[in-house]
Amino acid sequence: MSAGVEQREGIVIRAGAGHCQVYVAPEQVHVAPETWQCQVRGRLKKGPKQVQSLVVAGDRVRFEAVAGQGPDGREGIVEEVLPRRNRISRMAARRSGGRIEQVLMANLDQLVVVQSVRDPEPQTGFVDRLLAAALRFDVHGVVIVNKVDLCGDDAARRRELERWGYYRSLDVEVVPASVATSEGLPELAALLAGKISLLLGASGVGKSSLLNALYPELGLRVNSVTDRTGLGRHTTTHTELHAVRGGGFIADSPGLRGFDPWDIAPGGIRAYFPDLEVVALECRFRGCLHRDEPGCGVKDAVARGRVPAWRHEAYLALLRDLEDRERAAGY
Ligand SMILES: Nc1nc2c(ncn2[C@@H]2O[C@H](COP(=O)(O)OP(=O)(O)O)[C@@H](O)[C@H]2O)c(=O)[nH]1
Ligand SMILES: [Mg+2]
Numbered sequence: 047m048s049a050g051v052e053q054r055e056g057i058v059i060r061a062g063a064g065h066c067q068v069y070v071a072p073e074q075v076h077v078a079p080e081t082w083q084c085q086v087r088g089r090l091k092k093g094p095k096q097v098q099s100l101v102v103a104g105d106r107v108r109f110e111a112v113a114g115q116g117p118d119g120r121e122g123i124v125e126e127v128l129p130r131r132n133r134i135s136r137m138a139a140r141r142s143g144g145r146i147e148q149v150l151m152a153n154l155d156q157l158v159v160v161q162s163v164r165d166p167e168p169q170t171g172f173v174d175r176l177l178a179a180a181l182r183f184d185v186h187g188v189v190i191v192n193k194v195d196l197c198g199d200d201a202a203r204r205r206e207l208e209r210w211g212y213y214r215s216l217d218v219e220v221v222p223a224s225v226a227t228s229e230g231l232p233e234l235a236a237l238l239a240g241k242i243s244l245l246l247g248a249s250g251v252g253k254s255s256l257l258n259a260l261y262p263e264l265g266l267r268v269n270s271v272t273d274r275t276g277l278g279r280h281t282t283t284h285t286e287l288h289a290v291r292g293g294g295f296i297a298d299s300p301g302l303r304g305f306d307p308w309d310i311a312p313g314g315i316r317a318y319f320p321d322l323e324v325v326a327l328e329c330r331f332r333g334c335l336h337r338d339e340p341g342c343g344v345k346d347a348v349a350r351g352r353v354p355a356w357r358h359e360a361y362l363a364l365l366r367d368l369e370d371r372e373r374a375a376g377y
């Protein structure tokens with residue numbers, strides 16, 4: 047740092063390879079916040095971190111202003127990425143080879159997992175593995191069950207909500223919602239107020255629609271059904287943070303297909319399924335993976351209806367995927 051150059055601090059709202067957009071909160075009310083376009087200082091790229099996770103949405107950074115070319119001249123160079131309080135990370139795409147961490151976002155207050163009751167149909171185990179990752183990274187989890195207007199009759203709705211309500215036993219808030227009827231929107235607004243949240247979920251579950259309903263000024267692009275099935279769809283490709291009324295930040299994310307949590311060994315998944323851990327006290331073997339082992343307390347609990355079979359299946363699917371990853375990485 048050269049003497050006399052003023053350093054500013056802000057929060058990264060959008061990041062690409064080697065550059066980012068930084069939001070600087072005003073020091074006084076009635077003053078508009080500023081957005082700065084920043085390059086990342088070359089020497090920061092030499093560290094052990096992969097370039098794609100060097101600076102991510104949610105990071106707090108220090109930067110220096112440089113003489114800008116842009117219309118408002120707000121350009122800078124990031125000198126320092128401040129230590130992350132937490133993060134949500136997964137393993138990068140398999141084709142990238144080896145094991146590479148992909149940080150989706152840093153410094154969050156909560157991970158909001160969005161699922162729809164149908165259209166698209168819930169993917170077995172998807173919410174479960176995201177909640178396992180939230181536990182792993184010390185991030186509070188929330189589940190939104192969207193499109194409850196599509197449930198059908200009251201009996202179907204009750205069944206549906208009872209299934210999703212299971213997550214409440216894991217200290218996770220579950221909010222049934224519908225953009226079509228506005229159900230659950232006040233609860234969601236209250237959960238998001240003043241917090242830094244990341245919305246994750248498959249494409250088409252209604253993430254952008256929910257945010258638009260709460261904060262119309264965001265004007266997020268909503269996928270039409272044809273967009274989703276056709277080629278050439280235009281969806282967000284990066285996690286992008288939006289500063290919203292009430293002081294919080296919300297990140298809408300591109301639709302997630304798969305999610306293999308970063309830094310959980312297959313044998314360690316158990317710890318992030320706390321409901322299975324409780325009944326695992328009955329397992330005959332200490333290191334039981336609740337698969338084919340005799341005397342397994344988890345399988346027993348499933349057979350007696352104490353734990354839903356889908357939770358066990360979600361655990362097994364994650365175990366399988368993480369073992370495949372290890373094998374592919376040559377461990
Ligand atoms: N019936 C119904 N449709 C919804 C609801 N929320 C979103 N949609 C529709 O679902 C589609 C995908 O929504 P979008 O917000 O783009 O999903 P995203 O990919 O998760 O951001 C759009 O056609 C929305 O109009 C809802 O609560 N009920
Ligand atoms: Mg969207």
Ligand SMILES: [Zn+2]
Pocket residue numbers: 326329330334335336337339341342343344345
């Ligand atoms: Zn077991």
